[in-house]
Amino acid sequence: MTAPLSVAEPDIDSTEDLSRPWKVLVWDDPINLMSYVAFVFRKLFGFSEEKAHRLMMEVHNDGKTVVSSGPKEKAEMDVFRLHEHGLWATMEHDS
Amino acid sequence: MSDVHPSWPFLPEEAGVRVNLQEHEQEVLENLIVDLRQLLMSDSHDALRRLKPPAHPDNEEAEAAYRELIDDDMLRARLELLDIVDAGIAGATLSEDDVAAWMQGLNMIRLVLGERLELDGADLDSHDLPDGPATFLYEWTGELLEFLVRAASATGS
Numbered sequence: 001m002t003a004p005l006s007v008a009e010p011d012i013d014s015t016e017d018l019s020r021p022w023k024v025l026v027w028d029d030p031i032n033l034m035s036y037v038a039f040v041f042r043k044l045f046g047f048s049e050e051k052a053h054r055l056m057m058e059v060h061n062d063g064k065t066v067v068s069s070g071p072k073e074k075a076e077m078d079v080f081r082l083h084e085h086g087l088w089a090t091m092e093h094d095s
Numbered sequence: 096m097s098d099v100h101p102s103w104p105f106l107p108e109e110a111g112v113r114v115n116l117q118e119h120e121q122e123v124l125e126n127l128i129v130d131l132r133q134l135l136m137s138d139s140h141d142a143l144r145r146l147k148p149p150a151h152p153d154n155e156e157a158e159a160a161y162r163e164l165i166d167d168d169m170l171r172a173r174l175e176l177l178d179i180v181d182a183g184i185a186g187a188t189l190s191e192d193d194v195a196a197w198m199q200g201l202n203m204i205r206l207v208l209g210e211r212l213e214l215d216g217a218d219l220d221s222h223d224l225p226d227g228p229a230t231f232l233y234e235w236t237g238e239l240l241e242f243l244v245r246a247a248s249a250t251g252s
Binding site: 027029030031032033035036039040043076079080083084085086088089090091092 | 165173
């Protein structure tokens with residue numbers, strides 16, 4: 001019988017549930033043009049013109065909107081692409 | 096967009112969007128790109144603040160991991176898209192991907208100029224921008240971007 005290995009505890013918050021999905025939010029930056037933001041939503045997420053416009057208006061009027069959700073890697077990729085397009089995106093655990 | 100005016104900076108055509116900048120406009124845009132490329136390479140934190148929004152504003156550790164993961168790729172992607180803009184300034188017909196690169200490039204320039212002008216929502220709502228070259232360039236690149244979005248929508252890209 002081999003000696004028990006010392007296993008490092010994974011460095012995660014014990015309250016964090018890894019199975020919970022992440023959501024990606026886009027926040028209002030007054031510099032970004034409304035038409036451009038709607039265009040980026042359509043391009044990155046394949047939204048219809050109507051949906052892209054609605055979400056863009058939510059950003060404009062409410063200061064933020066949720067554009068996608070899913071596992072961490074997907075959320076990270078979406079945030080990266082939004083940042084690449086100059087939009088102010090963050091990710092957080094879905095409640 | 097049935098009435099396309101031949102003086103517009105971007106013209107929707109069957110093959111894509113044609114860049115239609117006047118010579119002096121080409122020169123100004125070239126200079127803006129040179130400036131932006133230098134800023135990106137120097138990684139000047141303050142000037143690029145709006146180009147590097149946090150993905151995890153409330154979690155320093157997660158934010159550091161995100162930066163570590165993406166910073167190099169982001170810089171490379173941004174320099175590449177500036178090359179695409181540079182290559183098209185004199186009057187190229189832009190593919191769908193080129194159009195996206197142009198939009199991102201123009202938007203980056205605006206974000207840097209807006210940061211330099213220290214613009215916030217109240218300034219923009221009141222249209223109370225300071226007189227000067229930075230304001231002129233900020234508004235001009237905004238017009239270009241608006242025209243480009245319209246032209247791209249008209250070609251269905």
